[in-house]
Amino acid sequence: MSRRPLVGLLYNPTVPIVLDAIGERVDFIEIVPDRLWHDLGIRARHRFRRSRSAVEELRRYAQGRPLVGHGVGMSLSSTMPLDEQLLDEVVASHRTLRYRWYSEHLGMLLAPDRGIVDARPGMGLPLALDDETLDLIGGKVRRLGAALGTRVLLENSAMFSAPLHHDMSEPEFFNRLYRLTGCGMLLDLHNLHVNTRDRGIAADDYLAQLDPDIVVEIHLAGGDQSIDPRADSLSRPMLDEAWQWASTWAPRFRNLVAITYEYRESHHRRRGLGGIGHELELMQALAAGIGEARATGMT
Numbered sequence: 001m002s003r004r005p006l007v008g009l010l011y012n013p014t015v016p017i018v019l020d021a022i023g024e025r026v027d028f029i030e031i032v033p034d035r036l037w038h039d040l041g042i043r044a045r046h047r048f049r050r051s052r053s054a055v056e057e058l059r060r061y062a063q064g065r066p067l068v069g070h071g072v073g074m075s076l077s078s079t080m081p082l083d084e085q086l087l088d089e090v091v092a093s094h095r096t097l098r099y100r101w102y103s104e105h106l107g108m109l110l111a112p113d114r115g116i117v118d119a120r121p122g123m124g125l126p127l128a129l130d131d132e133t134l135d136l137i138g139g140k141v142r143r144l145g146a147a148l149g150t151r152v153l154l155e156n157s158a159m160f161s162a163p164l165h166h167d168m169s170e171p172e173f174f175n176r177l178y179r180l181t182g183c184g185m186l187l188d189l190h191n192l193h194v195n196t197r198d199r200g201i202a203a204d205d206y207l208a209q210l211d212p213d214i215v216v217e218i219h220l221a222g223g224d225q226s227i228d229p230r231a232d233s234l235s236r237p238m239l240d241e242a243w244q245w246a247s248t249w250a251p252r253f254r255n256l257v258a259i260t261y262e263y264r265e266s267h268h269r270r271r272g273l274g275g276i277g278h279e280l281e282l283m284q285a286l287a288a289g290i291g292e293a294r295a296t297g298m299t
Helices: 015-025 052-062 084-097 131-148 170-181 189-199 203-209 240-252 265-295
Strands: 006-010 028-031 037-039 048-050 067-070 099-105 151-155 184-188 215-220 258-261
Touching (some): 006 015, 015 265, 028 052, 052 084, 084 099, 084 131, 099 215, 131 170, 151 170, 151 215, 170 184, 170 203, 184 189, 189 215, 189 240, 203 240, 240 265, 258 265
Parallel strands (some): 006 028, 006 258, 067 099, 151 184, 215 258
Antiparallel strands (some): 037 048
């Protein structure tokens, strides 16, 4: 494992502009594979229509950088069986792009309703944090990891209501999932900030509860603070609070290998190359500091 975490960008259609201008600040690319095809639904005879042009553009602009997969549609915490058709498509994309690891979200993104077996509520729904949910997700994580043959991470989601009930805190849930399956954590600090504002979570308490071995990747982004509830909008500069948490806590995560910056393509002009480049510079400085501390045995 490299002593210094890599700095990456979550790929969207405007990222090639960033790579052309300041690509030296980007060590790897994270890709949402669900954006590489059109999903016509589980009842469609030919469900997935792949976008060859999107894959070709991605491979051209990656320019030898490592690629990481970040799924948004598997909904591992939903009570229905794992979507094997979608899993096959994800595996096929992995054969083409060779993800270093693959992540999904902890939140429930599928909620069947009567005749609609794959209804999507449009946001992550809260979970019951208990042994039953732990076993459910653990089984699917093992299946996903075995199919891909690579490491699986789960990301903490932005939740707009409290869990249904819980026998454990969310950090303890992630810790136990790690002990049960080896599944690592993708720690999204913007999502954590949303939850501190909307649900009253104390961020430092949350971070202190995490086993420092489980965090493999960190997401950094900024959101719109003028709406209520605060959304995972990825539209603004990184928030001071999230940046402070990254600076304080990232060096303590012994297995951290990647720090990823997210923004939505619809806000590219608002952020501009100057804004995006500045935040990539801050992340590179953070990664360099972690690497130096590891090399001298200070972490």
